[in-house]
Amino acid sequence: MNDKLLEIRNLKTSFRIRDDYYAAVDDVSLNVNKNEVLAIVGESGSGKSALAFSIMGLHNRAKMEGSINFKGTNLVGLAPGKINKIRGKEMSMIFQDPLTALNPLMTIEEQIGEVIYLHNKAISNRDKKAKVIELLDQVGIPHAKYVCDQYPHELSGGMRQRVIIAIAIANSPELLIADEPTTALDVTIQAQILDLIRDLKQKMDAGIILITHDLGVVAEMADRVAVMYAGEIVEIAEVNTLFEQPRHPYTRSLLNSVPNSDEKQDKLHVIQGIVPALQNLPREGCRFKTRIPWIAESTHEDHPELHEIAPNHFVRCSCYEHFYFPDETEVENSGLS
Numbered sequence: 493m494n495d496k497l498l499e500i501r502n503l504k505t506s507f508r509i510r511d512d513y514y515a516a517v518d519d520v521s522l523n524v525n526k527n528e529v530l531a532i533v534g535e536s537g538s539g540k541s542a543l544a545f546s547i548m549g550l551h552n553r554a555k556m557e558g559s560i561n562f563k564g565t566n567l568v569g570l571a572p573g574k575i576n577k578i579r580g581k582e583m584s585m586i587f588q589d590p591l592t593a594l595n596p597l598m599t600i601e602e603q604i605g606e607v608i609y610l611h612n613k614a615i616s617n618r619d620k621k622a623k624v625i626e627l628l629d630q631v632g633i634p635h636a637k638y639v640c641d642q643y644p645h646e647l648s649g650g651m652r653q654r655v656i657i658a659i660a661i662a663n664s665p666e667l668l669i670a671d672e673p674t675t676a677l678d679v680t681i682q683a684q685i686l687d688l689i690r691d692l693k694q695k696m697d698a699g700i701i702l703i704t705h706d707l708g709v710v711a712e713m714a715d716r717v718a719v720m721y722a723g724e725i726v727e728i729a730e731v732n733t734l735f736e737q738p739r740h741p742y743t744r745s746l747l748n749s750v751p752n753s754d755e756k757q758d759k760l761h762v763i764q765g766i767v768p769a770l771q772n773l774p775r776e777g778c779r780f781k782t783r784i785p786w787i788a789e790s791t792h793e794d795h796p797e798l799h800e801i802a803p804n805h806f807v808r809c810s811c812y813e814h815f816y817f818p819d820e821t822e823v824e825n826s827g828l829s
């Protein structure tokens with residue numbers, strides 16, 4: 493049986509800034525299988541949302557190259573009419589911020605009902621309402637009939653996020669993209685929402701792309717993890733491998749930034765700096781080079797590629813073989829402190 497749902501090859505998504513195009517997603521290749529959670533992690537600005545929006549066909553003016561094969565159809569360059577038929581039905585997205593994703597002027601029933609109707613115009617009002625109530629029940633919203641007539645501002649943050657999830661799963665999508673689905677929520681609600689997503693994966697056999705800053709969530713939810721830096725995937729591996737044997741300097745830095753790490757206290761835990769702005773990204777050589785200047789130039793590849801260093805474990809650039817966390821003198825000497 494072929495479990496492959498999504499196959500992305502050499503995807504490059506570029507935005508026009510003034511007179512030029514700059515890639516926010518660069519040479520990304522990955523697969524997502526049915527009944528699998530692929531987590532995508534990386535700092536702010538690394539291109540996670542740009543990748544998610546590329547898959548969903550939501551970038552109106554970006555230039556897209558490469559391919560996004562979803563169940564045998566290449567979505568890159570697909571006519572808007574065709575992608576609209578897929579989006580919201582076969583693939584859907586849980587957005588970061590429930591307040592901006594919901595229409596403040598429509599009731600909950602109208603919003604969920606609209607998505608159901610869009611992909612099934614023959615449905616009767618009665619069946620549509622029954623389906624809305626069933627979905628609200630499914631995402632754990634109590635008093636579903638009453639909530640149907642409420643507006644988004646009348647619900648708590650956790651309840652609004654559940655509505656967003658109800659909308660995303662209304663047509664039983666095979667691929668679900670969740671972009672920071674729990675960032676705005678408190679810890680208890682967060683756990684409930686994650687349970688819900690896990691449930692969807694199992695019950696609907698869905699493939700899930702989970703974008704998050706939270707490595708605790710990754711450890712709990714993901715089957716595989718892709719680490720993005722400056723638009724590129726720098727490491728991709730099964731979740732246990734990634735946590736137990738991280739190889740790329742950036743992955744090692746991300747993991748060391750988790751409190752209570754076991755790494756020795758006399759070493760710097762976190763690599764300084766931030767992802768450069770899109771126009772200033774280094775486009776030649778190893779993009780992480782400037783953040784680890786104590787590592788010899790000669791250890792980087794001129795054209796870093798992803799290498800399969802063990803089955804299903806890919807790392808970009810050979811610098812990982814020579815990487816170590818520096819002591820403070822080395823950082824001072826390198827001018828980074």
Ligand SMILES: Nc1ncnc2c1ncn2[C@@H]1O[C@H](COP(=O)(O)OP(=O)(O)OP(=O)(O)O)[C@@H](O)[C@H]1O
Nearest residue numbers: 507516534535536537538539540541542543769770
């Ligand atoms: N529509 C756009 N036009 C121009 N630049 C954009 C656009 N969308 C994103 N970018 C730029 O692309 C880069 C990647 O942004 P993206 O939002 O994908 O990062 P991210 O990893 O999702 O960050 P966050 O975790 O903060 O959401 C950033 O430099 C961002 O400024």
